[in-house]
Amino acid sequence: MVRAATQADAESIAAILNPVIRNTAITFNAQERTASEIAEAIETVPCYLVVEEAGEVLGFASYDQFRKGVGYARAMEHTIVLNDATHGRGAGRTLMAAVEAHARAAGIGSLWAGVSGENPNGVEFHTAVGFETIARLPKVGFKFGRWMDLVLMRKWLDPDP
Known part of the structure; x- marks a missing residue:
C-alpha cells in the first residue's frame, strides 16, 4: 500500500x-x-510517499523542484529508494505510479531522475516506467575516491503549458 509519509x-x-x-x-x-x-x-517537500506491507515501510519516494526559481516550478526531481528485500517485487513500480499520479494532479510538467552511472538497474527501471535518457554527465559525482557519471532522465507528464 502506498500512502503519504508522516x-x-x-x-x-x-x-x-x-x-x-x-x-x-x-x-x-x-x-x-x-x-x-x-x-x-x-x-516541506511537495510529495513524500512510502510503500508499506503489514505495517512495515518497504521504501519511499519524494519529489522537489528540479532547480530553484519560478521557471522550474513545474519540473520536479524525484528520489525513490526501496529496502534490499523489496527489489523485484513490484513495489517500485507501484510507488513510482503514485508519484506520477501525485505530480499530474499537482500540474507538474515533468519528472526528472538523476541516476548514478554506476546504477544500471536504476536506468533500466526508469526506462521501463517511461523515462527517457536526456544526457549522461561525465564525472560530476565523486564518492569512494572516484569520479562517477550521472544519467539525467526525464518523463513528460504535461508537455503543453
Missing part, C-alpha cells in the same frame, strides 16, 4: 536510506540523514 515514518526511512548512502554509489551523497532531517523534509 513524521512517524522518519526512522524507517532513515533505516532504508542510510545504508544506501553509506555503502553504494546509487547516490553521490556521503552524509547520512537523521530522522529529524527526514521528518522535516516530509513536512
Whole structure:
C-alpha cells in the first residue's frame, strides 16, 4: 500500500536510506540523514510517499523542484529508494505510479531522475516506467575516491503549458 509519509515514518526511512548512502554509489551523497532531517523534509517537500506491507515501510519516494526559481516550478526531481528485500517485487513500480499520479494532479510538467552511472538497474527501471535518457554527465559525482557519471532522465507528464 502506498500512502503519504508522516513524521512517524522518519526512522524507517532513515533505516532504508542510510545504508544506501553509506555503502553504494546509487547516490553521490556521503552524509547520512537523521530522522529529524527526514521528518522535516516530509513536512516541506511537495510529495513524500512510502510503500508499506503489514505495517512495515518497504521504501519511499519524494519529489522537489528540479532547480530553484519560478521557471522550474513545474519540473520536479524525484528520489525513490526501496529496502534490499523489496527489489523485484513490484513495489517500485507501484510507488513510482503514485508519484506520477501525485505530480499530474499537482500540474507538474515533468519528472526528472538523476541516476548514478554506476546504477544500471536504476536506468533500466526508469526506462521501463517511461523515462527517457536526456544526457549522461561525465564525472560530476565523486564518492569512494572516484569520479562517477550521472544519467539525467526525464518523463513528460504535461508537455503543453
